[in-house]
Amino acid sequence: MKRTLYADTIATGALWAIAILVVTILGAIILHFLFASVGTISLGFLFGDPSDTSVGGIGPLLWNSIYILVLTLLLTVPLGILGGIYMAEYAGQGPIPNMIRLSQELISSVPSIVVGLFGLALFVNATHWSFTALGGALALSIFNLPLMTRLTEQALRAVPRDERDGSLALGTTKWQTIRHVVLPLAVPGIVTGVILTAGRIFGEAAALLFTSGVATPPHYDYLDFSLGDPRSPWSPFHAATTLSVYIWKLNSEGLGTFVRQISDAAAAVLVIMVLLFNLGARWLGRVLQRRVTGAR
Amino acid sequence: MANSVASIERGKLDRGLTFRERIDPARRITLLAAGAVIALVLMLLVFIAFNGVQIFTASGFSFDAIFNATWNPDSTTAQSFGILPFIAGTVGVMVVAAIIATPLSVGLAIFMAEVAPDWARSVAQPAMEVFVGIPSVVWGWLGITVLVPFLRDDLHGIGFTLGFSWFAGSIVLSLMILPTITSITFDVITSIPAELRSASVALGTTRWQTIRHVVIPAGAAGIMTAIVLGMMRAAGEALAVQMVIGNRGVMPTSLADPMSTLTSEITLDVGNTVAGEPWNQVLWTMGLVLLLMSFGFVLLVRRLGRRRALG
Amino acid sequence: MSIADPPARADAPEVTRPTVAPSSLSTSAPIKLQARGLNVYYGAKRAVRDVDLDIPANAIMSFIGPSGCGKTSILRCFDRMNDLVPGARVEGTIMLNGEDINGRDILPVEVRRRVGLVFQRPNPFPMTIYDNVAYGPRRHGTSNRAALDEIVESCLGRAALWDEVKDDYRKKSGLSLSGGQQQRLCIARTLATEPDVVLMDEPCSALDPIATLKIEELMADLRARYTIVIVTHNMQQAARVSDRTAFFTMGEDRSGYLVEVGDTSEIFTNPRERLTEDYVSGRFG
Ligand SMILES: Nc1ncnc2c1ncn2[C@@H]1O[C@H](COP(=O)(O)OP(=O)(O)O)[C@@H](O)[C@H]1O
C-alpha cells in the first residue's frame, strides 16, 4: 500500500517535471530570440535591403517568403479542398480511395530535401526556368497538397451527420448539400488548418534551396509589375531566396561580420511569425465558428 | 388508385436521369483533385529512382563501390563514393534522437491526457502547436549559437572538442520530433475508452497503476506508431542537422565527434557538383535511399495498424 | 488508516435467513453502509438531496426510481468514485462498518478496494481472462503465481463463469466473451480484490434475458458473503433478487431524494408512500 502510493506520488511528480521542462524550453527559446534581436529589429531591418557592410535588412527576403507562401496556397488550397471533398463525401472504402490515402502518406513522408532534389530536376533544369519563385512554390505544393486535402477531409468529417441528413431529407442533391450545408460549416476548421499550415510553409527551407535559390536578392523595384520579367519581384519567375533560406546561407558561408546579429534577428522574425500564425489561426477560427453557428 | 392520380399530377417518380446526373461531374472533378497525389508519388519515385541509379548504369560503379564505408569524393588518387557513413549517420542521429525524445514526449502526452488540470493543459497544448511550427533553420541556428558552444566549452573534458557532433544533431532533432510524438501519443491516449480507467480505479488502484497497467498497454501500438513517425521525421530532417553535426563523411564512432547524414550531404553538395558527374549522381542515390527509407517507415506504420502518416 | 474488518463471517445470517421471506432479517442484521445527510452536487446543481440510508450486511438492497433521480450518483459515493468526477462535490457522511469513508486519514484507494463497483456496461480490460481477474490482486501486491492461480480460479467460480472458460481462460481475451460473460468477468474481477460490498449499477441493462437470469442467480449466491447494492430499472428484477428496496425520485428542483426504504415485499405490495405506490404499480400495470 505504502509503496504503491509512493510510486503514484513520484510518477505524478515526474510527469509534472517533464511538462514544466518542455514548456520552459519553449519559453526560453522565445525569450532568447526576443532578447537577442531587440536591438536589431527595426523598420529599416524589416524593409531594408541586405548588405555586406552593415546589418542591412531583410526586406526582399521577407517579400519572397510571403510571395512563395501565397503562391503555394493559391496552388494547393483550391485543389486540396476539392480533393478533401472527394475523400470525405464520395470516397468511402475501395481500392482507389485506399491508393489515394497510401499516396498521401507516402508523399508526406518524403524528406523535403528530396522534394528539393526532385524540384531541381523538374522545375529548374527540365523547364530551363532556373531558380524561380514558381519552382519553389511548386516544390512546396508537392507535400502541401496532401496536407490540404487531409485537412479539408477532417474538417468536413467533423460536420455532424444531422446537418447532412437535414438537407438531403429536403430532396437536395448530394452536391447541393455539400456546397450549401457541409462546406460552409467546415470553413472555420479549414481556415484554421490552412493558417497553421501556412506557418510551416513560411519557415520551410530545405525544399527551396535548389528550387527558388540561395542568391542574395538585388534591390527590388516593387513598382515593376511586368509578370514575365524575372527581375520584377512580382514575377513568378524571379529568383526568390526566402528568409529561412537566407539564415541557412549566411551560416553555411559563415564569414560576414554581422552574421550573428542578422541571423538572430531573422530567426526572431520567423519565431514571431509562427506565433502570429498560431494566434491568428485560433482567433480567426473562433470568429468564423461563431459566425457560422450564429448565422444558422 | 388515389396514389397514382397524385403521382401523375406531380410527375413520375422515375423521370429518367439527366446527362448531368449520370455523369456526376462533382464526383469526377473532386476525384481528379484527390487522385493527383497518386501521380505525384509515381512521378517522384520514377524521377528519383531514375537519377539515383545513374551512378550504376551511366557511370558504371559497382554496388560495392557505393555501399561501402569510404567517402573520399574529391581525392584524385583514392577517389571513393561509399555512402555507408551517411546511412549510418542518419540511422545514428535518428535513433539517439528518438531515445531522448520518447520519454519526454510520451510523458508529456500522458501528463496532458491523464494528470494535467485544465489550466495546465491549456498551457501545454498551444505550446506544442508553437513547438511544431518553429522552422528547421531556427533550430539549426539555436544549435549553432547555444548548444554547440555549450558542448564545446563546458563538455570539452568529455570529448566534445568541436561541439559539432552526433550528439548535437540528436539533441536538436529530439526537440524537433518531440511535438510529433507528443501529439500523436496524446490522441492515442485520449481515444482509450474512459470505462477502462474507471474499471481500474474502482478496483482500488492508484492513478499511476492505472496509467502503467491499463492506459499504456492499451495504447502501446499507437505509441509505437508515434515513435516511428517521429523517427521518420528525424531521418528526413535536413538543415537543422546539417548545421550542427559537423558534416564529416566518416563512419560514426563517438557521440562527441562530427559526422554526417544523407540529408546533410545532399544539402551541402548538390550546389557544388556538376550534373552527370559521379559525385552528383551519388547524391541522387542518397536521395533514393532516403526515399525508400521513408516509404519503409510508412509501410511499418501501416503494419502497426494505424494510418496516421499525416501530421 | 485502514477500515475496521467486517464482522466475523461465522455469524453471517446465511443459515438463519429463511429462503422464503428474506425480509424477516431486515432489522436484525448489522449495518454495513450508512449514509447520513448525503448531498451530491455537480457544479451548482444539486443532484441528490439529504439522503439517510442504512444498508444491512449480507443482504441485497436494490435502488429503484426514475432515470436521473441520482441512483448512480449515490452509488458512486459509496466507493468515492465521485472524487474523480470534475466538478462533483459530496456532502454528508458515509460509514462503512462504522468508519467514515471520507475521514481524514482514509485513502480512497483503500475504500474502493473494499467496496467494489460493477458498471452498467461490461468493461473488461483488453487482456486475457486470467489477467483481468488477477489485475486487482497484482496491483495490491500479490505476485505469487500459485496464490494468483487460486484467486483467479475461485473468483471465476464464484462469478459462475469458471465452467464456461476453464479451458482457455489463460489465453483468451476478456473482450472475446459474450456480453453476459463479460459482465460476470467484471464481477469476478471485483471479487478478486476481496471487497465487503459489491455495488452494481444496472448490471443487466446491456444484457439479454438469459444472461440477466445468470447474473441474478449469481447475486443470490453472492449474498452469503457480500453486501450487495444493485441499481435497477427493472421492477421485477428488484422484486426477484433483493431483500430490501429503496425508492428514489426527483423533487421540483430536479434533485433526487429518498422516498422510502423497506423490505422489498412491503415496498412492492404495501408501500407507505403514495409516490412509491404510483411508481411501483405504474411499472407493473
Ligand atoms: N458527471 C456529471 N456531471 C453533471 N451532472 C451529472 C453528472 N452525472 C450525473 N449528473 C446529473 O445528476 C443527476 C442524477 O444522475 P444519475 O446519478 O446518473 O441518475 P440515475 O443513475 O438515477 O439515472 C442527473 O440529472 C444527471 O444529469
Ligand SMILES: [Mg+2]
Ligand atoms: Mg444511472
